[in-house]
Amino acid sequence: MNRLEGKVALVTGASRGIGAAIVARFLAEGARVMATDVLPAPPDRDGDRADFATLDVTDAAQWAAAVAATEQRFGRLDCLVNNAGIIRFSRFDDLDEAMMRQIIDVNLIGTMLGCHAAIPALERAGGGSIINMSSADGISGANSLTAYCASKFGVRGFTKALALELGPRRIRVNSIHPGGILTEMANPTNIPRHLYDRGYWIYPAQRSGDPADVAAAAAYLASDDAAYCIGTELSVDGGLNAGHYYMTMPGAPRNPTA
Ligand SMILES: NC(=O)c1ccc[n+]([C@@H]2O[C@H](COP(=O)([O-])OP(=O)(O)OC[C@H]3O[C@@H](n4cnc5c(N)ncnc54)[C@H](O)[C@@H]3O)[C@@H](O)[C@H]2O)c1
Numbered sequence: 135m136n137r138l139e140g141k142v143a144l145v146t147g148a149s150r151g152i153g154a155a156i157v158a159r160f161l162a163e164g165a166r167v168m169a170t171d172v173l174p175a176p177p178d179r180d181g182d183r184a185d186f187a188t189l190d191v192t193d194a195a196q197w198a199a200a201v202a203a204t205e206q207r208f209g210r211l212d213c214l215v216n217n218a219g220i221i222r223f224s225r226f227d228d229l230d231e232a233m234m235r236q237i238i239d240v241n242l243i244g245t246m247l248g249c250h251a252a253i254p255a256l257e258r259a260g261g262g263s264i265i266n267m268s269s270a271d272g273i274s275g276a277n278s279l280t281a282y283c284a285s286k287f288g289v290r291g292f293t294k295a296l297a298l299e300l301g302p303r304r305i306r307v308n309s310i311h312p313g314g315i316l317t318e319m320a321n322p323t324n325i326p327r328h329l330y331d332r333g334y335w336i337y338p339a340q341r342s343g344d345p346a347d348v349a350a351a352a353a354y355l356a357s358d359d360a361a362y363c364i365g366t367e368l369s370v371d372g373g374l375n376a377g378h379y380y381m382t383m384p385g386a387p388r389n390p391t392a
Contacts, residue, residue, distance in 0.1 A: 136163060137164070137357040138163035138165035138357055140164070141356065142166045142168070143165050143211075143212065143215060144200065144214050146218035146244070146248060147191075147218030147219060147267075148170055149174060149176055150173065153218065154169075154345065156217060156345075156348070156349045157184065159350065159353050160352075160356065165213075168186070168204040168207065170200055171189065171218070172189070185204075185208075192243060192244050197247050197250070200251070201252055211259055212263065213356045214256070214263075214265070216245040216289075219240060219267060220237060220241065221282050222237060222282065223279065229281055238284065249264055253300070257305070261303070262304075263306045264306070264307040264308070265352050265355050266292070266293045266307070267309070267348075268287075268367070270311050270312065271286050272309070272311055273287075273367070290367060293307050294365045297364050297365030301365075306355075306361075306363060308360070308367070310352060311367055311368065311370065312370045313375065314337065314339075314371060315344065315345055315370075316345075317345055335389060335390055338373030354368075
């Protein structure tokens with residue numbers, strides 16, 4: 135459990151959900167972590183190996199300040215986790231221009247700005263790892279999520295192109311594709327888990343996932359265990375994107391309510 139000993143990471147969108155789980159896992163793996171968010175840090179985050187900076191990922195000046203604060207506090211930067219994201223569930227006809235632009239701005243441009251700001255620091259550290267949070271919706275489409283899908287497909291393509299450019303510079307760039315992870319984003323009305331999971335009977339895992347599942351994938355990609363992973367897309371989605379069932383054919387799951 136000390137795979138990230140000696141490494142320093144900057145994590146965006148780290149005050150709750152998947153980002154908070156990544157911070158906790160990275161600390162448990164021995165890393166030092168600059169957690170960032172537009173929301174305040176959770177009150178119980180501990181220790182001299184963690185710090186917090188306010189960072190709106192759409193603001194290049196704030197990015198420069200956050201990277202500088204990380205190097206000042208911890209002496210280096212080895213890993214950037216572009217996790218911050220927003221979602222809006224809406225029919226495309228009802229999605230206004232401001233919302234389209236905001237989703238692309240936070241999810242895609244925010245990721246690009248983060249890479250811009252972090253690359254010189256990663257090179258100063260002798261190389262490193264960039265982890266971009268895409269989505270299961272960055273691999274296949276989903277109703278009510280047109281702009282979100284566009285942003286997450288964008289993150290996936292951006293990751294692969296940047297991986298080509300940065301591989302020779304010893305910086306590995308990879309994407310994670312979560313699906314059905316129980317957070318405020320996925321479950322805004324806080325439906326109890328046993329009820330929420332009923333909707334998952336059509337997926338191989340038959341349940342939703344936890345932020346810790348994604349954090350484990352991020353810890354892997356940040357670690358030297360993933361030294362040969364470059365431009366990899368790692369699904370953490372309970373099989374959501376593995377394919378689809380022919381419901382009347384053998385091997386399909388049974389509807390528990392039928
Ligand atoms: N939960 C899922 O099932 C799921 C599935 C696929 C992808 N994802 C992705 O994982 C990431 C984390 O999602 P989550 O489920 O933990 O969501 P969440 O809403 O619980 O957390 C998102 C965090 O991002 C922060 N954030 C929003 N806008 C920001 C900005 N402009 N600058 C900085 N921080 C900002 C929020 O304050 C929040 O802390 C997102 O990129 C999301 O798209 C989640």
